[in-house]
Amino acid sequence: MDLGGRVVLPGFVDSHTHLIFPSSRAAEYEQEIAGATYEQIAKKGGGILASVRKLRRMGPAELKFGAHIHLRQMAAHGTTTVEAKTGYGLDFSSEVKMLEILRELRLEQKLDIATTFLGAHVVPPEYKGRVDDFVDLVARIWIPYIARSGFAQFCDVFCDRGAFTVHQAARILTAGIVCGMTPRIHADQLARTGASRLAIRLHAASADHLEKIDRSDIRALAKSEVACTLLPGCCFHLGLEHYAPARALVDAGAAVALATDFNPGTSPTLNMQMILSIACSAMRMTPAEAIAAATINGAYALRRHARVGSLEVGKFADLAAFDVDDYREIPYYFGVNHCSLVIKRGAVIFDKSRTMKIS
Ligand code: NIG
Ligand code: FE
16 A cells, blocks of 8 residues: 555554543533632532442443444554543443443444453442442452453452542452453552552552552553553643653553543543644653554553554464654644544445445
8 A cells, every 4th residue: 555655654543432431521611721629520419420320320332332443542652552441330230331332333344343341430329428338349240240251351440549448449450350350550640559569469440530649650560561651641631730640650660551531521532642642742651652652552551462552473463554744743733633544354435535434
């Protein structure tokens, strides 16, 4: 194929998304702009629980339709592999509804999807004040069922202030390990709870967020095999100044990955090119470091680095072409989609010249 001298990269591996959600929360965005914090909104019944209430009522066809549209948009922005979490159901049937949608999506469209069970996203309203009972239910009943059904490769917990403690997260993730699921953790985003240390202890595939880690955590993560997945779309969208210490992590030798965290509360973008721009400008990563973090290191965070994440003989032909002369122009000209052609496993799935026709 003659691509006319365009830049070609491995397709992006977006290793942290909350792909399936019922609708935007644009009204909360306006409250945040006016000064309310993410945690204040959550305390008033907004935030994750607002999405949970809506998702429980919604039929699977409607939810799947929304996810299909988002997957097509991801492909059109150069993403060829995506991780997707549950966690807006929080009761058994709604979590299984999300898992079934993800199973169908894997067959119905071209992007590779890695599924993560995030049953412990927040405490569901019916377990308010009985958190340990909920943890017990997830660890003893839900996880063995989900593992037996082959629904999810990974198990995740939102281990943070206002969500689950390190002790509760350890219980859930250990139950997942026993059943053959690989752990990954939402760690140290709102407060330094020690979640990234738990990730190391449990040999998690990845510790994600890491805004609040300290110097000793950075050293420990760099020595470990845990991928450090940074999600700077959250700080950007919420208008926070304190980004994760990307520079220190890279310099210490950690495996830093970048992902969108695509979700309706903290990071409503599915565009990995925008994440590259934020990573470079706000976290001082170089364009080359950011691209490696969004491709091969994202693949490592999903433990799929033998098949995707780089252009090498023996791997899938997953690639994205960009309408720029120099790879550095992808983050530099920020906020537009430079992607013009996407190939997944050797087949064209997006071609801009065919006016947005995406298969
Ligand atoms: O990764 N931190 C927890 N979960 C998401 C936010 C989800 C939401 O607000 O709906 C995150 O930032
Ligand atoms: Fe997340």
